[in-house]
Amino acid sequence: MPQPVIETHKLTKYFGDKPALQDLSMAxxxxxxxxxxxxxxxxxxxxxxLMLGLLSPTRGSVTVLGHDSADLPDDIRARVGYMPxxxxxxxxMKAREAGRFQRSxxxxxxxxxxxxxxxxxxxxPNTKAKHLSRGMRAGLCLAxxxxxxxxxxxxxxxxxxxxxxxxxxxxxxxxxxxxENNCTILFxxxxxxxVERVADRIAVMDHSVLxxxxxxxxxxNQVRQVLLRFEGDPPxxxxxxxxxxGPGIPGVLHSVRMGNELKLTLVNANGEVDEAMKRIxxxxxxxxxxxxxxxxxxxxxxxxxxxxxxxxxxxxx
Amino acid sequence: MRAIIWKELRENFxxxxxxxxxxxxxxxxxxxxxxxxxxxxxxxxxxxxxVLMTSVLGAALGFxxxxxxxxxxxxxxxxxxxxxxDRVFMGKVVAGLTLYFTAMLLPFFAAAIWASMPGHVAxxxxxxxxxxxxxxxxxxxxxxxxxxxxxxxxxxxxxxRCLVLVAAILCSMIVIGVxxxxxxxxxxxxxxxxxxxVARGSFLAAGEYEPQRRVAKASLGxxxxxxxxxxxxxxxVVTVSMFESPTTWQYQNNTLLRDGTVSVVENLNGDPIGxxxxxxxxxxxxxxxxxxxxxxxxxxxxxxxxxSLHPFEPRSHSYRAxxxxxxxxxxxxxxxxxxxxxxxxxxxxxxxxxxxxxxxxGPDGFVKAGSRTTDRFTGVRPDHWSRNRxxxxxxxxxxxxxxxxxTVKTLFLPEPGMSIESxxxxxxxxxxxxxxxxxxxxxxTIHLLDHDGQPLVTxxxxxxxxxxxxxxVSLLDEPNRYAMWYYPSWKHxxxxxxxxxxxxxxxxxxxxxxxxQDVPAIQNKPHPPSIAGALYGLVxxxxxxxxxxxxASLTTQGRDEFAREFTTKRTFFICITLCxxxxxxxxxxxxxxxxxxxxxxxxxxxxxxxxxxxxxxxGVLLMLCMQAWPAKLRCDECGVKxxxxxxxxxxxxxxxxxxxRDGTEIFD
Numbered sequence: 001m002p003q004p005v006i007e008t009h010k011l012t013k014y015f016g017d018k019p020a021l022q023d024l025s026m027a028x029x030x031x032x033x034x035x036x037x038x039x040x041x042x043x044x045x046x047x048x049x050l051m052l053g054l055l056s057p058t059r060g061s062v063t064v065l066g067h068d069s070a071d072l073p074d075d076i077r078a079r080v081g082y083m084p085x086x087x088x089x090x091x092x093m094k095a096r097e098a099g100r101f102q103r104s105x106x107x108x109x110x111x112x113x114x115x116x117x118x119x120x121x122x123x124x125p126n127t128k129a130k131h132l133s134r135g136m137r138a139g140l141c142l143a144x145x146x147x148x149x150x151x152x153x154x155x156x157x158x159x160x161x162x163x164x165x166x167x168x169x170x171x172x173x174x175x176x177x178x179x180e181n182n183c184t185i186l187f188x189x190x191x192x193x194x195v196e197r198v199a200d201r202i203a204v205m206d207h208s209v210l211x212x213x214x215x216x217x218x219x220x221n222q223v224r225q226v227l228l229r230f231e232g233d234p235p236x237x238x239x240x241x242x243x244x245x246g247p248g249i250p251g252v253l254h255s256v257r258m259g260n261e262l263k264l265t266l267v268n269a270n271g272e273v274d275e276a277m278k279r280i281x282x283x284x285x286x287x288x289x290x291x292x293x294x295x296x297x298x299x300x301x302x303x304x305x306x307x308x309x310x311x312x313x314x315x316x317x
Numbered sequence: 318m319r320a321i322i323w324k325e326l327r328e329n330f331x332x333x334x335x336x337x338x339x340x341x342x343x344x345x346x347x348x349x350x351x352x353x354x355x356x357x358x359x360x361x362x363x364x365x366x367x368v369l370m371t372s373v374l375g376a377a378l379g380f381x382x383x384x385x386x387x388x389x390x391x392x393x394x395x396x397x398x399x400x401x402x403d404r405v406f407m408g409k410v411v412a413g414l415t416l417y418f419t420a421m422l423l424p425f426f427a428a429a430i431w432a433s434m435p436g437h438v439a440x441x442x443x444x445x446x447x448x449x450x451x452x453x454x455x456x457x458x459x460x461x462x463x464x465x466x467x468x469x470x471x472x473x474x475x476x477x478r479c480l481v482l483v484a485a486i487l488c489s490m491i492v493i494g495v496x497x498x499x500x501x502x503x504x505x506x507x508x509x510x511x512x513x514x515v516a517r518g519s520f521l522a523a524g525e526y527e528p529q530r531r532v533a534k535a536s537l538g539x540x541x542x543x544x545x546x547x548x549x550x551x552x553x554v555v556t557v558s559m560f561e562s563p564t565t566w567q568y569q570n571n572t573l574l575r576d577g578t579v580s581v582v583e584n585l586n587g588d589p590i591g592x593x594x595x596x597x598x599x600x601x602x603x604x605x606x607x608x609x610x611x612x613x614x615x616x617x618x619x620x621x622x623x624x625s626l627h628p629f630e631p632r633s634h635s636y637r638a639x640x641x642x643x644x645x646x647x648x649x650x651x652x653x654x655x656x657x658x659x660x661x662x663x664x665x666x667x668x669x670x671x672x673x674x675x676x677x678x679g680p681d682g683f684v685k686a687g688s689r690t691t692d693r694f695t696g697v698r699p700d701h702w703s704r705n706r707x708x709x710x711x712x713x714x715x716x717x718x719x720x721x722x723x724t725v726k727t728l729f730l731p732e733p734g735m736s737i738e739s740x741x742x743x744x745x746x747x748x749x750x751x752x753x754x755x756x757x758x759x760x761x762t763i764h765l766l767d768h769d770g771q772p773l774v775t776x777x778x779x780x781x782x783x784x785x786x787x788x789x790v791s792l793l794d795e796p797n798r799y800a801m802w803y804y805p806s807w808k809h810x811x812x813x814x815x816x817x818x819x820x821x822x823x824x825x826x827x828x829x830x831x832x833x834q835d836v837p838a839i840q841n842k843p844h845p846p847s848i849a850g851a852l853y854g855l856v857x858x859x860x861x862x863x864x865x866x867x868x869a870s871l872t873t874q875g876r877d878e879f880a881r882e883f884t885t886k887r888t889f890f891i892c893i894t895l896c897x898x899x900x901x902x903x904x905x906x907x908x909x910x911x912x913x914x915x916x917x918x919x920x921x922x923x924x925x926x927x928x929x930x931x932x933x934x935x936g937v938l939l940m941l942c943m944q945a946w947p948a949k950l951r952c953d954e955c956g957v958k959x960x961x962x963x964x965x966x967x968x969x970x971x972x973x974x975x976x977x978r979d980g981t982e983i984f985d
Binding site for chain 2: 010012014016017018019022023049052054055056058059070074075077078080082084085086087088089090092101102104105106204209211212213214215218219222223250251253267268299
């Protein structure tokens, strides 16, 4: 595995009495495109801010390019590009002025790249940031983040609020830069299709805890959906909410009852799981194919057992 | 840093411009009210505008510069760049103060130039008048940094963010009230350095407390403590006054009657309620209603003037009240306003309608505008000497100025080489305006002059400084005599002066000594302090009180005074001392407990405990609103609540268990 550019060690952050991040230990390898996934409030933005020293941790530590993020030296900060969520920009600045302002801080400023990204997003340099559309403002932010040619690019929900076309442009630019400069990218997102397209590794946060950190392939392979058929009503399973007794199947995320069928979403399924499924009396076991988005939704969706919506409708009618 | 300065200037220019317009409007309004009566930069309304606008604009600019950049995305946009937060902060400060000084100084100098132009203000102008305004503008820098802290500091109690602004108000009070100008500059420098350190510390640590350096923490503590003590004092005064019963103020004093007898007057809340002679026999004439009795006493009281026997020493004026230009009031002239100008030594007049210079008086007469008198008034003009309308009293002589007829008459001049050391005036008899008597001390000799300056009598005092330093010179009737009543010097005798008899000497119209008597001192019982007042001891800081008492006890006078006070107010003193001790000890224990519960290091525990003991409840409040208070969770091992900020439990030493796994985690 390549040398990590970001490493967190038992990173924890509390806001008052509320934990925003608990015991996060992970590493972002050099040259990777690292997708940081999770639902709203799961701790993604807090983690990114801690990584860049914009917040101080309650306990634990982060190193970025080998330096403690609590006190990043200027030369290290110059090697890290950061695009905060919601694409902040000084509204009164024209695109050209924003570039000139940013350029004065970075020794490796690439004017051609800046102008190329502006062109790509069809931004007129004389337009004030406050008059740009959301997609154009994201483009301006991206131009300002890419032009210093950083080694590490940290993007906090960069596609937030963008329409599909703007999102596509944005991802294109991002991929272009990564491939050209061997840059490491860490980006958080809700949009699984985007992650699937560009990321090679992902980390999944859930309720301030890291639940997964692996390659995209591994994640896709480890989350499975199976359809079990029974002769009568399916049995109740343990390990799911409200089901204290009955047989158990390890790694079940949730199950849906549909008449004499039971649809299970499983993770880390192995031979033991297959044995357990046979033990509970299923007459047939059928795998249901899943994409990353489905796998992710299943992984982070509400856990427990549900009855099919159609069964409810049927019962009422 | 230049880019940051440019960005800040560009971003905040419109706010500064708005501030400048508002300041200009406020100054214009104040000047338009003050100018017709001959005032400009020293007018009360103008000074009020300066104090208010400098504080508001300073605080608003500091606050605005930081609050807009404190939103999460913008904060990252601002500080995530390779120049360090310190330089970003300095860039902000340079730009902010440039805008602040521009917004304040431009309208201020415009106002000063307008006031200095003839025909605008019915009074003289000196650039020295601008000094108080400039001091106020400098004080605004303290508000600027306090505004930055208010915007950036993450506070446990939101209202406590404003405490640094309260500390800035104390700086304003010192700048307004302090006597020498260097004192005001020192106050601004100290408060400015303190608030700068606090603002910088808060900015570098993104408002959090723990990452700040020690000097920033100490400065923050000092600024917050000042704010807490100021707010606390206000709350205490209001609260205790609600519990205190209305006060009655009863006391006795001696008074000399026209017939030369000394009476003892009993007063209740300032009104005379009884008159006796020195043996305690009631005065038969003191009868009737309260108003009638007061009138009877006034009619029988001898006319007198109270003056110092010490040679006049120029008072150290507050730099704000330096007598550059002093307004005078001359009866009978309501079309012009007159001023004494110490630098030119002349009395200048201005027409109230045209606001133009009329002319000036010197000792040799009046000269119209365009030329000057050959002579100038020399010496010093003590303010408290010139109470008589139309009289112009200097240490070099006494003059009567008739502004209406434009004439000057010299009433009294001391011998060459001498100067008037003290001056007083005995008021005229009712309806007899020419019966006033001027009392002048020259070279230790008392001269009594009639209202035309003709000498009535010259008397060498029987008692003189340093033992006796004040005297009341009175006129007595039937037969006509003078009386001089001497007062022992506090400076010389200390607290004993209060208990010493006061010699009263009578002289004939020719100055011959007739008789004398020692009037025994009256020992009034001090007003008993309310026991509710002792409750102050529960909330005021015990440390500074002990410090002040300790310093006072170093001098004999301080010890005597304390012994006397303690004898007369024993219960109060015991109560307040117990309250102070109680509050100090309780605060120490509270702070110690809080420090222990939050597993603070030994040094920090001792510091907070000491602050609790010295500062009382203010020390507890300071700790609560300054410290960071991490959350607590119940320890899985020992069951006691433990801090989330420590890796190991402070009670049992066991680390946090990693988040529970349920078999659904995916790691490769």
